[in-house]
Amino acid sequence: xxxxxxxxxxxxxxxxxxxxxxxxxxxxxxxxxxxxxxxxxxxxxxxxxxxxxxxxxxxxxxxxxxxxxxxxxxxxxxxxxxxxxxxxxxxxxxxxxxxxxxxxxxxxxxxxxxxxxxxxxxxxxxxxxxxxxxxxxxxxxxxxxxxxxxxxxxxxxxxxxxxxxxxxxxxxxxxxxxxxxxxxxxxxxxxxxxxxxxxxxxxxxxxxxxxxxxxxxxxxxxxxxxxxxxxxxxxxxxxxxxxxxxxxxxxxxxxxxxxxxxxxxxxxxxxxxxxxxxxxxxxxxxxxxxxxxxxxxxxxxxxxxxxxxxxxxxxxxxxxxxxxxxxxxxxxxxxxxxxxxxxxxxxxxxxxxxxxxxxxxxxxxxxxxxxxxxxxxxxxxxxxxxxxxxxxxxxxxxxxxxxxxxxxxxxxxxxxxxxxxxxxxxxxxxxxxxxxxxxxxxxxxxxxxxxxxxxxxxxxxxxxxxxxxxxxxxxxxxxxxxxxxxxxxxxxxxxxxxxxxxxxxxxxxxxxxxxxxxxxxxxxxxxxxxxxxxxxxxxxxxxxxxxxxxxxxxxxxxxxxxxxxxxxxxxxxxxxxxxxxxxxxxxxxxxxxxxxxxxxxxxxxxxxxxxxxxxxxxxxxxxxxxxxxxxxxxxxxxxxxxxxxxxxxxxxxxxxxxxxxxxxxxxxxxxxxxxxxxxxxxxxxxxxxxxxxxxxxxxxxxxx
Amino acid sequence: xxxxxxxxxxxxxxxxxxxxxxxxxxxxxxxxxxxxxxxxxxxxxxxxxxxxxxxxxxxxxxxxxxxxxxxxxxxxxxxxxxxxxxxxxxxxxxxxxxxxxxxxxxxxxx
Numbered sequence: 052x053x054x055x056x057x058x059x060x061x062x063x064x065x066x067x068x069x070x071x072x073x074x075x076x077x078x079x080x081x082x083x084x085x086x087x088x089x090x091x092x093x094x095x096x097x098x099x100x101x102x103x104x105x106x107x108x109x110x111x112x113x114x115x116x117x118x119x120x121x122x123x124x125x126x127x128x129x130x131x132x133x134x135x136x137x138x139x140x141x142x143x144x145x146x147x148x149x150x151x152x153x154x155x156x157x158x159x160x161x162x163x164x165x166x167x168x169x170x171x172x173x174x175x176x177x178x179x180x181x182x183x184x185x186x187x188x189x190x191x192x193x194x195x196x197x198x199x200x201x202x203x204x205x206x207x208x209x210x211x212x213x214x215x216x217x218x219x220x221x222x223x224x225x226x227x228x229x230x231x232x233x234x235x236x237x238x239x240x241x242x243x244x245x246x247x248x249x250x251x252x253x254x255x256x257x258x259x260x261x262x263x264x265x266x267x268x269x270x271x272x273x274x275x276x277x278x279x280x281x282x283x284x285x286x287x288x289x290x291x292x293x294x295x296x297x298x299x300x301x302x303x304x305x306x307x308x309x310x311x312x313x314x315x316x317x318x319x320x321x322x323x324x325x326x327x328x329x330x331x332x333x334x335x336x337x338x339x340x341x342x343x344x345x346x347x348x349x350x351x352x353x354x355x356x357x358x359x360x361x362x363x364x365x366x367x368x369x370x371x372x373x374x375x376x377x378x379x380x381x382x383x384x385x386x387x388x389x390x391x392x393x394x395x396x397x398x399x400x401x402x403x404x405x406x407x408x409x410x411x412x413x414x415x416x417x418x419x420x421x422x423x424x425x426x427x428x429x430x431x432x433x434x435x436x437x438x439x440x441x442x443x444x445x446x447x448x449x450x451x452x453x454x455x456x457x458x459x460x461x462x463x464x465x466x467x468x469x470x471x472x473x474x475x476x477x478x479x480x481x482x483x484x485x486x487x488x489x490x491x492x493x494x495x496x497x498x499x500x501x502x503x504x505x506x507x508x509x510x511x512x513x514x515x516x517x518x519x520x521x522x523x524x525x526x527x528x529x530x531x532x533x534x535x536x537x538x539x540x541x542x543x544x545x546x547x548x549x550x551x552x553x554x555x556x557x558x559x560x561x562x563x564x565x566x567x568x569x570x571x572x573x574x575x576x577x578x579x580x581x582x583x584x585x586x587x588x589x590x591x592x593x594x595x596x597x598x599x600x601x602x603x604x605x606x607x608x609x610x611x612x613x614x615x616x617x618x619x620x621x622x623x624x625x626x627x628x629x630x631x632x633x634x635x636x637x638x639x640x641x642x643x644x645x646x647x648x649x650x651x652x653x654x655x656x657x658x659x660x661x662x663x664x665x666x667x668x669x670x671x672x673x674x675x676x677x678x679x680x681x682x683x684x685x686x687x688x689x690x691x692x693x694x695x696x697x698x699x700x701x702x703x704x705x706x707x708x709x710x711x712x713x714x715x716x717x718x719x720x721x722x723x724x725x726x727x728x729x730x731x732x733x734x735x736x737x738x739x740x741x742x743x744x745x746x747x748x749x750x751x752x753x754x755x
Numbered sequence: 756x757x758x759x760x761x762x763x764x765x766x767x768x769x770x771x772x773x774x775x776x777x778x779x780x781x782x783x784x785x786x787x788x789x790x791x792x793x794x795x796x797x798x799x800x801x802x803x804x805x806x807x808x809x810x811x812x813x814x815x816x817x818x819x820x821x822x823x824x825x826x827x828x829x830x831x832x833x834x835x836x837x838x839x840x841x842x843x844x845x846x847x848x849x850x851x852x853x854x855x856x857x858x859x860x861x862x863x864x865x
Contacts, residue, residue, distance in 0.1 A: 135777040135808050193809060197816060197850070236844045297844075304809055304845050311846030 057082045059130050063113045070119045071126030076384070077165025077290070078139065078191050084130035085191060087139070089163060090123055090377060091348040093153055094145040097125040100160050102138040102188065104170065104303075107180075109160070112142065135303070138170055138188035139163065143347055149337065149359040152350030162343040163189040164352075164381060166288045167388075168306055169260040175219065175233065175295030176263060176598070187262070187287050187342055190303065194392055196310045203396045204322050205432050206251060208458065208499040208575055209633045212623060213324065214250040215507055216580035217282065217602065218258060218296045224603035231298040235305075235312040242319050248583055248616075249623030253316065254324040254399055256508055257283035258309070260291040263598070265333055270528035277528055277596040282508065284401060284595075285333040285367065287342060289385040292393075313394050322396035324434065325389060329373060329382050330405040330441065331365035339368055351377050354410055362412050364405050366442030373406045379420045382406075387429040397434030399460070404437075404445040407452060414445055418452055425454035436460065436502055449492030453500065458575065461489055461501045468505050468568055469516065469539035471668075472561060474695050474747070479663055479670045482693075483653065486672065488574035490637045497636045501574035505565050506582055511592045513582035516540045517561040518547060523590030526601065534593030547590060559615060560747060563719040563726065564693075566619050567749045570626045571691050573634055580604060583619040585612040614723050621727045625716060625751070628730035630679035631686040642675075643682060647708065650678035654692075658705040668696040673705050676754070688754030689716075694744040703741045707754045713739055716753050720745025758786045766796045766864050768857065772803035775811030784814045788821055795827035798860045802833025812847045819850050832860035 059067035071086045079086045087099055097120075101111045115125040140162055145155030162169065166189035171179060179186065222229045222237030229240040238253070245253065266279025283293065294300035297308040313323050332352075334345045337360065344352035354362040354370040361369040372378050389395040400406060407418035424435060439451040439459045448462050467485045471478040484491045488498035506513050511522075520542045524534045543557045562585065569576045580586070581604045588594050594601045609616055626632050638651040653661035654671040662669055671692040679686035690713065692702045699720070704713055714733035718726060728734065733753055736742065744750050756773035767790045775783055791797065799815070819829050831853040834842065842848035854860040 133777045135810055193813060195813065196846070197820075231844070239844075299841055299844050302808070302841065304812075304841065307809070307812070307845035307847070311844065311849075314846060 054082060056128075061116060064111065066111060066113055067130040068113070069128040069130070071128045073121050073124040073126045075165070076124075076381075077163055077167065078189065080134065080191070080193070081128050084128045085132050085134060086126065086128045088124060088126035089141050089347065091125070091143055091145070092123050092351050092377075093348060094143040094155065096144045098142045099127065099129065100140045100142050100185075102140075102185065104136055104138055104190075107183065132191075134191040134193075138185075138190050140185055140189055141347065152355045152359050154345055154349045156341060156346055159341040159346045160185040161341065161346045162187050162288060164288070164343050164347065165290050165384070166190065167192045167194070167290045168303065169288050169291040169294065170303070172260070172262055172264075173294045173300045173303070179264065187260070189288075192306045196307060196392070198310075198314060198394065201314050201317050201394060203390065203394050203432060204317055204320065205396075206322055207635070208434055209635045210627075211252045211322065211575050212250045212570075212626065213252045213254050213502070213575065213577040214245065214248070214580060215254045215256070215504075215577055217256040217508065218293075219598070220602040221580060221604055224600070224605050226606040227604065228606065234296055234298045234300075235308050236298045239312050239315050242315060242321070245321060246319055248620050249627060250578065251320055252322040252324060252396070254326060254577070256326050257286065257328055257401075258293050258296055258325060259283075259289055259327070260287045260293045261285055262287060262333060263295065268528070270526070272528065273526075275526075278598045279596055281598050281602065282595045284328050285331070286328050287333050289329070289381070290388055310393055317394065323394075324397040324399055324436070325395055326399045326401060327386075328401040329371055330402040331367045331369050331371055335368035336361040336363070351375055354408070354412060364408065364412060364441050364443030364445075365402055370405060370412075372410050373420050374409050374415065374418060376419075379423060382420060383423055383427060386424065386433075387427065390429055390433050395433070397436065399436040399438065401438055402441040403451065404439055404441040404447050405443070407447070408443075408445070412443070416452075421452050421457070422454055425456040434458065449489070453496055455496070458500050458502050460507070461492070461503055461574070463492065464489060464501060464503045464572075464574070465505055465507075466539060468565065471693075471695055472565055472568070473539065473541035474668055474697065476666050476668060479661070479667045482670055483672075486568070486572050487638055487651065488572065494637070498573045498634050499575060502577055503569060503572050503574040504577040504579070505569055506579040507577070508579065509593070510535065511538055511540055511590075512579060512586050512588055513562050513565055514558070514585040514587045515590055515592070516565070517558045518542055518587070519590040520546060521590070522592040523547075524593050526591060527593060527596055534591070538592060557747065560719050562615055563618050564695075564747065564749045566622055567691075567717060567719060567751065568693065570622045571632055571689070571751065573632065573638065576626070581608070584608040584616050614726075617723065618717075618727050621729060622717065624730050629686055629689060630684040631674040631676055631689050634680055636681055638678070644677050646675050646677035648673070648675040648677075648688075650675050652705065654690075654702070654705055656700050656702055658703040669694050669700060671702055690752040690754065692742070692744045692750045694746065694748055697746050699743055699745045699748070701741055702744050702750070704739065704752070711754045712736070713752045713754050715750070717751040718748065720748030720750070756783060758783055760786070760790060763861055766798050766861055768798045768800060768861075770800040770803065774806040775804060775814060776806070776808035777810040780808075780810040780814040784817055787818050791818070791822050791825065791827065793825040793827065795822055795825065796864050797822055797827065797829045798832060798857065798864070799829065800832050800857050800860075801835075801838060804838065805835065807838055807841065812842065812845060816847060816850060828864070830854060830860045830863055832857050
């Protein structure tokens with residue numbers, strides 16, 4: 052039975068048309084044609100602008116007839132389009148009245164906010180034609196990828212180890228040895244490496260289409276080209292993967308290439324999280340370019356001051372008006388699209404506190420967008436992670452509106468561990484909280500609310516954290532003014548690289564100490580790309596503008612720092628082997644299963660007697676294996692002694708139940724290969740009464 | 756784009772030459788599927804195809820799903836390095852057995 056709506060009812064020049072369907076917004080393949088739909092609350096007219104792919108001038112402009120508008124939505128089906136051969140945009144007319152928030156300009160061709168592929172930056176770094184009347188061009192895609200039986204993996208959050216990485220940086224360096232460097236396909240070639248390391252989730256820095264040339268400039272001193280948007284935190288379109296991140300981007304196949312990567316990662320047990328940026332767009336403020344939202348419906352999409360200027364809670368010129376109902380729906384549509392069409396497993400929201408502000412900038416106690424995301428049917432199994440602060444001074448670590456769903460980047464975890472690691476006093480009380488997934492912050496939200504990290508793309512790498520006291524951002528061309536000064540780092544005695552074997556040995560030990568603390572903490576660990584092999588940014592803690600060795604992973608380090616890599620991957624295996632380290636709910640400090648031991652107990656140089664004093668640099672704890680996963684799983688007992696003092700200390704060990712003995716799992720103070728043992732192969736400790744823990748060292752034991 | 760067809764034993768050998776894109780893929784698809792009776796053994800010789808767009812990739816997958824849904828089998832032969840890369844990077848190659856030569860492809864049916 053043929054449908055009635057496959058017949059055109061209108062014509063414009065040679066184009067055959069029919070009134071479209073308002074939903075879904077954007078361009079959707081319809082029988083015999085394409086349904087175009089765009090919303091604007093204040094436009095007075097709208098045209099569809101069609102280009103032959105890459106052509107400098109439009110080949111047609113089709114005004115939406117009046118009868119094609121329902122409410123504030125213009126929709127139209129255009130028949131017989133070769134969807135691979137065209138690009139499309141919209142031209143809207145309406146008031147120019149900035150005080151009222153309106154900036155319509157019918158001389159501009161505007162990109163569809165729902166564009167599923169965007170042309171114009173098809174190959175990374177290829178200089179565009181700056182005179183092009185339509186820089187970032189909406190394209191059509193087939194959403195018909197053949198997933199077989201794949202779907203998001205739904206690995207329990209407590210079992211994840213997240214690996215934060217940048218698509219280009221991961222394999223662009225010639226040492227990566229991949230056939231397709233710097234793109235999605237390059238990651239696919241490195242899946243065996245990710246599996247060997249033992250991570251089961253990669254979190255990609257933004258992959259929504261962005262313009263790597265935005266804010267590009269020359270370093271006035273060196274003449275070196277700086278890529279202002281290397282990390283990609285300035286979004287052009289929320290529905291389109293970056294073409295320049297696909298080897299097949301020049302063929303317009305980035306959608307399929309990214310989906311193929313997700314499918315292959317899933318086949319290997321690795322989830323995919325996206326770092327998403329809904330706090331601002333690449334359109335800047337009143338001096339910025341017209342790309343899309345500004346010309347389609349400025350007043351709806353941006354937070355504006357009473358005078359019509361742009362609020363700047365993101366620190367980048369504008370702020371997306373996330374709690375306007377229309378914008379909120381766009382964000383929801385976007386995330387549902389990525390979850391359903393791309394099988395994305397989770398999202399990390401950049402400057403997420405902005406998503407909880409009302410249209411006038413005030414923080415909301417019950418933000419509709421965050422609530423909608425938390426209760427959305429399609430996103431129900433997706434992990435939602437907030438960067439719980441913004442550039443407007445809102446800091447919500449521990450208080451982000453969570454609705455039982457949201458986890459947070461735990462910035463306090465990072466700060467506490469760094470301070471304890473370098474030997475600061477007054478930290479043991481805080482450390483006890485951090486090691487338990489910060490119940491002081493997330494009392495009612497459980498251990499999985501805490502995404503634990505010591506390093507992230509923003510700030511020092513782990514190697515640099517133990518090699519530099521100060522940031523060294525001169526290469527950013529701002530006289531070292533940019534980037535945070537609060538690094539809580541310690542160079543171990545010399546600023547930067549050194550040949551001093553003592554200092555290098557200490558740095559190696561400190562990196563192992565940090566990785567150990569991260570991987571034995573309750574909560575969800577996140578590792579920064581390359582920290583497992585000692586990646587350096589040469590002391591730069593803000594490498595947002597470098598398309599070079601400052602960001603690219605040098606894979607030669609894998610051999611140079613083989614000792615570190617072996618340690619980290621074995622410590623990851625240790626975490627995966629022990630449910631006691633991966634509780635969903637907070638430990639209670641009490642015995643709830645009748646084992647005779649509390650789930651967690653605190654110790655020091657004396658067993659059962661931790662030194663909580665303000666001058667202590669020592670802390671030890673024991674996890675009772677019978678309490679693993681709330682008592683639902685049986686595990687070994689685990690004992691961890693952390694000595695961040697500059698002298699070695701004798702730690703008296705807590706006694707185990709009869710029949711069990713302590714075995715050495717790791718000791719960062721011991722030379723390899725005795726620094727760590729494969730799970731199951733831990734040697735019996737000769738002296739069951741105590742152990743000497745070297746200066747600035749961590750010991751991990753298993754009782755079995 | 757041209758499609759020619761011959762029979763080698765039980766195998767339908769279909770040779771495509773030219774470019775497969777949005778304008779030619781529908782014709783190629785209908786010609787190939789016209790020989791896709793149940794249990795069909797279909798070999799598609801791609802050695803004279805030098806460009807394939809997204810629509811071309813989908814045409815091949817539609818053929819694969821149609822033929823394998825009827826108990827048949829499809830193999831590809833003679834993919835250029837570029838085409839093989841494109842199909843591999845986009846995940847389409849996962850569905851196909853592919854061989855360098857028609858002879859090797861024919862042998863795969865035995």
